Amino acid sequence: MSTTATPSRSASPAPAAASSRPGVLKLGASRTAYEVRVYFRQADSLFFTFLFPSVLFVIFAVAFGSSGNVGTAPDGTGGISMAAYYLPGMAAAGVLLSGIQNLAVDIATERSDGTLKRLAGTPLPVPAYFLGKFGQVVVTSILQLALLFAVAAIGFGVELPSDSEHWLRFAGIYAVGIAVSTALGIALSGLPRSGKSASAVIVPVLLVLQFLSGVYIQFSVLPEWLQNFASIFPLKWIAQGMRSALLPETFAAGEPGGTWDFGMMGLVLGVWLVAGITLSLWTFRWNRKDA
Amino acid sequence: MITTLSGGPVVTVESLAKTYGSFTALRDVSFDIARGETFALLGPNGAGKSSTIEILEGFRDRTGGRVSVLGSDPQKGDLDWRARLGIVLQSTGEPGNVTVREQLTHFAGMYPNPRRVDDVIEAVGLTDKAKTRIRALSGGQRRRVDVALGIVGRPELLFLDEPTTGFDPEARRQFWDLIRDLQAEGTSILLTTHYLDEAAQLSDRAAVIAGGRMLAYGPIDSLGGEEARIPKVRWREGDRLHEERAAEPAAFVSALAARLGGEPTALEVVRPSLEDIYLELVQTDESASAATPSPDLADLPADTTSRAAAAQTGSRR
Numbered sequence: 001m002s003t004t005a006t007p008s009r010s011a012s013p014a015p016a017a018a019s020s021r022p023g024v025l026k027l028g029a030s031r032t033a034y035e036v037r038v039y040f041r042q043a044d045s046l047f048f049t050f051l052f053p054s055v056l057f058v059i060f061a062v063a064f065g066s067s068g069n070v071g072t073a074p075d076g077t078g079g080i081s082m083a084a085y086y087l088p089g090m091a092a093a094g095v096l097l098s099g100i101q102n103l104a105v106d107i108a109t110e111r112s113d114g115t116l117k118r119l120a121g122t123p124l125p126v127p128a129y130f131l132g133k134f135g136q137v138v139v140t141s142i143l144q145l146a147l148l149f150a151v152a153a154i155g156f157g158v159e160l161p162s163d164s165e166h167w168l169r170f171a172g173i174y175a176v177g178i179a180v181s182t183a184l185g186i187a188l189s190g191l192p193r194s195g196k197s198a199s200a201v202i203v204p205v206l207l208v209l210q211f212l213s214g215v216y217i218q219f220s221v222l223p224e225w226l227q228n229f230a231s232i233f234p235l236k237w238i239a240q241g242m243r244s245a246l247l248p249e250t251f252a253a254g255e256p257g258g259t260w261d262f263g264m265m266g267l268v269l270g271v272w273l274v275a276g277i278t279l280s281l282w283t284f285r286w287n288r289k290d291a
Numbered sequence: 292m293i294t295t296l297s298g299g300p301v302v303t304v305e306s307l308a309k310t311y312g313s314f315t316a317l318r319d320v321s322f323d324i325a326r327g328e329t330f331a332l333l334g335p336n337g338a339g340k341s342s343t344i345e346i347l348e349g350f351r352d353r354t355g356g357r358v359s360v361l362g363s364d365p366q367k368g369d370l371d372w373r374a375r376l377g378i379v380l381q382s383t384g385e386p387g388n389v390t391v392r393e394q395l396t397h398f399a400g401m402y403p404n405p406r407r408v409d410d411v412i413e414a415v416g417l418t419d420k421a422k423t424r425i426r427a428l429s430g431g432q433r434r435r436v437d438v439a440l441g442i443v444g445r446p447e448l449l450f451l452d453e454p455t456t457g458f459d460p461e462a463r464r465q466f467w468d469l470i471r472d473l474q475a476e477g478t479s480i481l482l483t484t485h486y487l488d489e490a491a492q493l494s495d496r497a498a499v500i501a502g503g504r505m506l507a508y509g510p511i512d513s514l515g516g517e518e519a520r521i522p523k524v525r526w527r528e529g530d531r532l533h534e535e536r537a538a539e540p541a542a543f544v545s546a547l548a549a550r551l552g553g554e555p556t557a558l559e560v561v562r563p564s565l566e567d568i569y570l571e572l573v574q575t576d577e578s579a580s581a582a583t584p585s586p587d588l589a590d591l592p593a594d595t596t597s598r599a600a601a602a603q604t605g606s607r608r
Contacts, residue, residue, distance in 0.1 A: 020403040020404065021370065021371065021374055021402070021403045022400060022401065022402075022403070027400070027401060030397065030400050034389070034393075034397050037389065037393070038388050038389060041388040041389075042388060114380070114382060114383060117350070117380060118380065118383075118440070120350065121348060121350075121373070121376070121378035121380070122373065122398060122401045122402075122444070123370040123371070123373040123374035123401055123402065123403075123444075124370075124401050125370060287350060
C-alpha cells in the first residue's frame with residue numbers, strides 16, 4: 001500500500017486526558033438504564049423472575065381461599081385471609097429471585113455468550129458494572145413488588161399496612177435483602193460452567209431454600225433441626241422480616257422465639273452481605289483467561 | 292513507508308511464547324508495529340494469530356517474552372490504557388436485544404472522547420438499520436456492529452481479528468474504505484485476516500505465522516524475499532507445459548520467441564501475488580515440519596526465519 005506523504009496520516013488521534021474518562025457513578029447509571037431495558041426485552045426472565053411471585057401468589061390465594069382465616073382469636077374474631085398470610089413470603093421470594101436467581105443466571109450467560117469479554121475490552125470499571133446490575137435489580141424488584149402488592153390488594157382485598165412504622169420496616173428489610181441478594185447473585189455467577197447450565201444449577205437450590213425458609217410452607221411446621229439449618233441462610237430472615245412488616249403484630253408469637261428477633265435478623269443478613277460483597281469483588285473476573 | 296512516524300512503536304513483541312499445558316501455541320514471535328501503521332498477521336487456522344492478538348489485548352497471559360502495547364504491559368494495563376484501544380474480537384455472540392444505535396450509544400459513553408454515534412453507524416453502512424435490534428441483523432451486519440463498537444471510542448490502536456468474515460464483496464470494499472479513513476486519521480491497526488488481497492490492500496507490513504512460529508516478517512511488498520517475487524513465464528511446446536522463473540521476463544520472452552521462431556503458444560507472464568507467496572511459505576513450512584519429527588530439529592527453521600526476518604527489517608529502517 002502506498003502511503004506517499006499523506007500529511008494527515010501522521011496526525012494521531014488526540015490522546016484524551018485520563019481525567020475525562022466518565023466516572024463510576026455516571027457509568028453505573030448508564031449501565032442501569034441499559035440493563036433494565038435488556039431485562040424487559042427478555043421473555044424468559046420476565047416470566048421466571050419478574051412475574052413469578054405474583055403468579056404463585058394468585059395460585060396460593062385461589063387454592064387456599066376457602067380454608068378460612070389464619071390466626072383468628074378463640075372467639076372467632078380477627079385473623080387474616082390465606083392471601084394476606086402468603087403475601088410476605090411471596091415478597092421475600094421476589095427479593096431472592098430478582099437478586100440471586102436473576103443475576104447468577106444472567107451473568108453466567110453473559111460470560112458464556114461473549115458479552116463480558118466485550119466489556120472487558122472497554123474501559124468500563126468492574127464496580128460500574130456491579131452498580132448497573134444492582135440498579136437493574138432495584139428497579140425491577142420494586143416494580144415486581146408493586147405489582148404483587150397491587151394484585152394482593154385489588155384482586156384479593158389484602159389489607160396493606162397503614163402506618164409508617166410498618167412501611168419503614170418493609171423499606172429496611174427490602175433494602176438489606178436486595179443488597180444481600182444482589183451480592184450473592186454476583187458471587188454465585190462464577191459457579192456454573194456455562195450460561196445453559198446456570199438455570200439448572202441455581203434454580204433447584206433456590207427452590208429448596210424457599211421451601212425451607214417459610215416462603216411456601218409455614219416455617220413453624222418444620223422440625224426444629226430443619227429450622228435451625230434454614231436459619232443459617234438469609235432467605236429465612238428476609239421472609240421473617242417481611243412478615244414483621246406485613247402481618248399484624250400478634251403473628252410475632254408464631255415465630256420460633258415468639259418475637260420478630262430483629263437483632264439476629266440484622267446479624268445474619270449483615271454477615272451474608274459482607275460475605276457476598278467480598279466474594280463478588282474477590283472472585284469476579286471478566287473472562288477466564290486460559291479457558 | 293514514507294509516513295512520518297512520531298514516537299516509538301505502538302506495539303513491541305519480543306520472543307513471545309505461549310504454552311497451554313504441554314501444547315506450544317507460540318514460540319519466539321517477535322515484531323513491532325509503528326505508530327500509524329497497519330500491520331497484518333497472516334497464517335492458517337490454528338497458527339497462533341488469535342493467541343497473539345489476545346495476549347496483546349490483555350485477554351490472555353503470555354508464558355514468556357516481552358510485550359509492550361501503547362507503552363504498557365497488557366497484563367498490567369489499566370482502564371486509561373484500555374480507553375486507547377479498540378478491539379474487534381474474532382467471535383461475537385451476544386443475544387442483541389438492543390438496537391444498533393442503543394448499543395453504540397451505550398458503548399460510546401464509556402470512552403473519554405468517543406466518535407459521534409451516527410457517524411460511526413454511517414461509516415459501517417448501517418444507517419438504515421440503526422433502529423433494528425442487533426439479533427435481527429444478518430451475520431455480516433452483526434459483524435459491522437462489532438467493527439463499529441471497536442472504533443466508537445476513537446482508539447489509537449485498533450485490533451481487528453478477522454473483521455470481514457461473512458461480508459459480501461461490496462461490504463468488504465466499504466470496509467476497506469473505512470479502514471483507509473481510520474489510517475488517514477493516524478489510527479494504528481493490527482489486522483488478522485484470511486483474505487490475502489485484504490492484507491495487500493490495507494497493510495504496510497505483515498508477519499506470517501504457522502504452527503506458532505514466524506515464517507516471514509516485513510513490508511507487504513517484499514514478504515517472502517526477492518526470490519519469491521521473480522515472475523514466472525509459462526508457455527506450451529508441443530503437448531508439454533513449461534514454467535520458468537525469469538527476473539527479466541521481457542528479455543526472456545523475446546529470446547523464447549526468437550528460439551521458437553514465432554509467438555509461443557499459451558504464453559503467460561505471472562507475477563506471484565501475495566497469496567501465491569503466502570501459500571508457498573506455509574506449504575514449505577508444512578513439508579519442513581513433516582520432515583522433522585524431532586522437536587529438537589524443529590527448532591532450527593524457527594531460528595533461521597527469525598534471523599532472516601530481523602535482517603530484513605533492519606534493512607528497511
